[in-house]
Amino acid sequence: MELKELYQEIILDHAKNPRNKGKCENYNHDAKAHNPLCGDKVHIYINLDNNKNIKGLSFEGEGCAISLASASILTDILKGKDLSFTKKIIEDFLNMLKTKSKITLNSLSEDQVTTINSLSGVQEFPMRIKCATMAWHTLLSAIENKNT
Amino acid sequence: MELKELYQEIILDHAKNPRNKGKCENYNHDAKAHNPLCGDKVHIYINLDNNKNIKGLSFEGEGCAISLASASILTDILKGKDLSFTKKIIEDFLNMLKTKSKITLNSLSEDQVTTINSLSGVQEFPMRIKCATMAWHTLLSAIENKNT
């Protein structure tokens, strides 16, 4: 049953107990987004250090299980990573939902791969893809928006 | 063939040689109308005397054979008639085109009845009814519009 694919344990866990919620310390980049059709909102905060490492990464937001889980998973996996790796992952993730492929980046732990892949169930639910991708697009904007 | 009904000799004759064209002398009522879809125009002039007789009646206008003939026939038949008779005829004429009846008013000469009835062929051409009725509606307005 596809619903089981969509609402996997991992997703429900992240949706109910989102990681990295709030503003991370000393954030220097941020961006927000909003889906006017359903009211989902997300605000991403990054603390990017001088070596282009993501020292801190967090989000605020409200929305459905998919959008919350997606934001939570994103922050969980990319915190501590460097910028070029992060961009690669974002690209991979967006591709995954577009082309129905799975992510197999070597530099991720097996656990992390499983976690990201848990979002691949969304592929079968076209109206929900935006829920899953919004945080990732917003992360990209945040990287570009240098904050105050 | 219905076309023959529409474009009877009488109609074509009135269309080619319209009677009472121009402004009649000492007109004291007038009104004009215009069909924006085809460009037909008509302007009716009345000289109404104190006894409510139509002393003079004429028209200016451009348009299709039906609209010209209709205006010409109207002026030809109603010139010299009194107001209440005129209104009755107008009503009868408009009814004729609506209910596909013929006109049989006693106080008209046989010739005049034939002439008016020549316009009844329009009944079968709904898009042309406006062409045939415009002058008659305009006459009604003219009767109500006291000029200068």
Place this chain on the structure above:
Amino acid sequence: MNIKKIKSEFPIFKQKINGKPLVYLDSANSSQKPKTVINRISNFYETEFSNVGRSVHSLAVKATNRFEDTRDKVKLYLNAKHREEIIFTKSATESINLVASSFGEKFINKGDEILTTELEHHSNYIPWYFIGKKKGAVIKFAPVNEKGEVEIDEIKKLITNKTKIIAITHISNVTGTIMPIKKIIDLAKEKKIPVLIDGTQGAPHLKLDMQNLDCDFYAISCHKMYGPNGLGILYAKKKWLDELPPYQGGGGMISEVLKDKVTFASSPTKFEAGTMQTAEVVGFFEAINFIESLGIKNIINHENEVLEYGIEKLKKNNSVNIIGDPKNRGSVMCFTMKGIHPHDIATILDEDGVAIRAGHHCCQILHDKLGIPATARASIGVYNSKEDIDVLCDAINNCKKVFNI
């Protein structure tokens, strides 16, 4: 009413959704179309199609007659006094834009007030927001109470001698509240303030009588009345037809065009610029026929029965929170569930063939006031039965299973 038979007149119900029979509870969004409407559109294109009012050949005559026949039919259906009070638009949204623009440009000035409510759909707010911004006029919102009603006293309080128009919904598409519009119109008439009713949700579910109601404007979406997409209606009382300037410019709506002077046709043509939606208008004739063949009173009774049954049953479910508790409710049930976002509810329900809508339903101001970003909405059409409600409620329980609640 024989709902099975009615349902069988709607081809959409022949298919399965995810292997399940379709339970369509999204009619407030758009209703499904009976076969007679669909066939009329095809048949019109196949045998009678031509542009309306502009040519004199046989096809054009037929098309023009069919088009104007629908206007007469709508006039009768709404019990409007004059056929020229019926203006075809592309949607209720456009109907309201037309009034906000034409009325607003002429009659609304700096410092004037537009009175509306917190219940309104964006389509009955943004057009007023635009003209308000442009003219420096203020929009006042009559507040919604905890039951989801707008009390007439609140409206009374907000009327001042600067109030230029009252724009108000007939039925809220979120709380389902049936507004006491007759009373509001009477109140407004005392003060000589024109009233626009957003009848988008009212028209499919209530008996309408423009002469009795005596509002100035009434906006309708045909696609929510079992009719074709892309068609709306504006009823505008005769006294406004000459008064209001035209809205869009183009072919058809003119009387005479010179380089330095343009004069306009009279209503309805004046407000119908460009080539109209002939096939849709012709198809809508059959939608009214459909409603009339069942009888609007029977439709109302049936829908109310299903609605009451639905509200009762949802109330019994502890995890469900119904939005609003208006005394008079029409066809709409919005709800939330603790721990499950409306979007997720809609997705899970869809697995069981149940089509509902989730979101703010274009009523963000109302949702802000309620303090919830989104709700799930089940809305009822004539084809819905109590069994549909049962399927809905089972599917709602399934949400809890999926979410381990």
Place this chain on the structure above:
Amino acid sequence: MNIKKIKSEFPIFKQKINGKPLVYLDSANSSQKPKTVINRISNFYETEFSNVGRSVHSLAVKATNRFEDTRDKVKLYLNAKHREEIIFTKSATESINLVASSFGEKFINKGDEILTTELEHHSNYIPWYFIGKKKGAVIKFAPVNEKGEVEIDEIKKLITNKTKIIAITHISNVTGTIMPIKKIIDLAKEKKIPVLIDGTQGAPHLKLDMQNLDCDFYAISCHKMYGPNGLGILYAKKKWLDELPPYQGGGGMISEVLKDKVTFASSPTKFEAGTMQTAEVVGFFEAINFIESLGIKNIINHENEVLEYGIEKLKKNNSVNIIGDPKNRGSVMCFTMKGIHPHDIATILDEDGVAIRAGHHCCQILHDKLGIPATARASIGVYNSKEDIDVLCDAINNCKKVFNI
């Protein structure tokens, strides 16, 4: 091209008009629809109908995908660079109103000039007349010459540093003149003046390439392109999409709505307020398919052959006076006959099953200039053949008989 076969794909040609086969020469008014388009609309209503973009259930997903697929298809067909440059409207008339209003409100001021031509359809004049009146701007008309052409030098002469926009037709719906729009656009670009092309007659009969043309706006009527009624398109170059304020307000076009502040979605949603014409948009996909299956170049060649044949044959008839003699003519032949009014011609032709249009064709300024109140117009679509022209010419001779000329 096998015209018999093409004709057989249009159900309308199955019937007789006044006992005669239908010779439809009124495509400039509205084209007939192929079976694929008609069937797609029915089929969509029967199996996939739902409101677009607002619900997450399966039907809504299908409908939304179909709707957006058409946008992609149009983008490709027009060779636009971005899909958000394709905005659905209800007609070309609305497309032009949108630009005149949104562009005009923001960029046109007192004393500014709007440059257009004497050839224009009311739909490409009245909207400018409105905004001109409102803002105190002046409309300048490039004159038409005795051939029915507007010379580019005349346009050049009228451009001043106050010219804010140039609005010009692609093909005249009266003289058939194909305007040198590429040259005009290049000229305007030198002066940084945006250009709107009224492509209503251009789109069905010419190969279009927005990137090559590089105009700012291009307006299209889908119902003249073998597509459904009630649907238009506005192509708007990307640089304008954020620049222009929204046109109508309502559901869908917003980003966030607060009582004191409203923000808008990005294009195309920003310009598509209210429930859209989903079925019509979905049906239009098949209209483009139809054109593509024949190949627009083949269509052009065929139509030109019929057109040339028609012009030649009409020229040989002494009683017929053809309107305009442009070097490049597309699909339209307007004519008058001495002693017979165009309205009478149209009626008499209809007896022979020939459907043409008579009137000023919403070009009163042009007709005034030509000094004739009305013309008869035969216009050509892909389903017309040389035999249709023969029937037309015989019917024209019959007019003379009826009028004893």
